[in-house]
Amino acid sequence: MTQPHLIIAAGGTGGHMFPAQALSEAMLRKGWRVTLSTDARGARYVGGFSHAVEIRQVSSATFTRGGPLAKLAVPFRIMGGVFSATLRMMREKPDVVVGFGGYPTIPAMAAARLTGRPRMLHEQNGVLGRVNRIFAKHVAHVACGTWPTDVPLGADAVHTGNPVRAAIVERGSAPYTPPGDWPMSLLVFGGSQGARILSDVVPAAIALLPEELRQHLRIAQQAREEDVARVQEAYDFLGMRVEVDTFLHEMPRRLSEAQLVICRSGASSVADINVVGRPAIYVPLAIAVRDEQTANARGPVEAGAAVLMPEAQFTPETLAQTIAEILSQPEAATQMSIAALSVAVPDATERLVELVESLAPNTTPKG
The missing domain is CATH 3.40.50.2000 (Glycogen Phosphorylase B;)
Known part of the structure; x- marks a missing residue:
């Protein structure tokens, strides 16, 4: 059986990267190939990820940083990232794409939508971030770390909880x-x-x-x-x-x-x-x-x-x-x-894993 492939897209903050790391570790243990899609800022936070995770930097940007010229360039940088991610996704055909929020999520999630790949989001907070709100109605599930979470009408919200460290x-x-x-x-x-x-x-x-x-x-x-x-x-x-x-x-x-x-x-x-x-x-x-x-x-x-x-x-x-x-x-x-x-959810990582596996039921190796 072909090794299933998960692409995780996450922005460059601990709030986005920690649950992404928890999911990556769980999926590696289940025999999946895992790729992390992030930007240069996010790449500074990948020290905790397993060496088995392929780190892929994409072109992205945020409207909240830089001067007027930098802000004008943001749409073009994001479009470039989407174009590159789409070409790659057409070749690789990943089994599932999961976004954790932040502007670096845009290229992978947009490419997943354009190429029809199974996809979902995870939102850590009780209110969706800007990027997750954009994609919420265009994914199979929005896994919610906090419950209840304010999600757009028509989005499929699922309470998974936020992954916590094993030591916790x-x-x-x-x-x-x-x-x-x-x-x-x-x-x-x-x-x-x-x-x-x-x-x-x-x-x-x-x-x-x-x-x-x-x-x-x-x-x-x-x-x-x-x-x-x-x-x-x-x-x-x-x-x-x-x-x-x-x-x-x-x-x-x-x-x-x-x-x-x-x-x-x-x-x-x-x-x-x-x-x-x-x-x-x-x-x-x-x-x-x-x-x-x-x-x-x-x-x-x-x-x-x-x-x-x-x-x-x-x-x-x-x-x-x-x-x-x-x-x-x-x-x-x-x-x-x-x-x-x-109100605790100690098995949040396992709940996330189940959602990922449900999107690719015929490809998951026995874990």
Whole structure:
């Protein structure tokens, strides 16, 4: 039997590349040939992909970068990428093409449509990105990492969840230690765009907590490089035991040990927290164009697993009150943990694999 061929098209951000990497690994294990189609920017993120994945750079561009001349050239660069991808696809006849969003997805998805190849999309966030919205009604399925996801009428939305790392899935069985009169772990992190407001507000909120609660807290907080010193000083002033760094290693362990998490509601963060099953306070990124981070948090918030705190409401006073309410009610905190697990999708990668295989039922080797 001929080795089936999967083309994965993904843009140059971690949000697009991580689930693409998870799918590539699963399909390689099942005996598929896998090609990753991305642009020069995306090629910088391929270090985590297996050497068995063929990396193919295509001509693409985005309207959000560069000056007026660069923006004028965007349609022509994309058209060139589509033309090249179409010729190649006519020769190769891949069994399935999967797009994960971002402008580098356009050439492969357009070529798949022009050549009639089976195709689908994966959307990580609760609101479709621009490129995925363009193709949503022209693919067999839109695999949704967040549920519900806002998709165009006529698109076939399927809830698969967002793939999480194996190390996170392994921690899914770690029991939750409810808050009490013992050391409690508070984990605070935000994306590269979003950590500053956490640096501004969280230490000030901790200072407002009752001493009998604060003395039990052990805090690990991610901060921008320029904010590390002032965040550390704020906690030192309170005489607290904290760890402040630009990058927090061993996140699976940290999540499993946490009594409470405060973070942005990026799709991967929400997926990880749900799989481990931890109470959370989500602070959506206010400048997100489609407000997708609010949509990402909707599931756990409605399930009672998390509290949503928009930036306009994210003040030291409000945060301190919310932290105190969660950490002073062990039974309620435990219920939040259980609720997080109820909306988790630890088998998201397997669900994606099943969708891919359903598009090429006669070509999949036995895995």
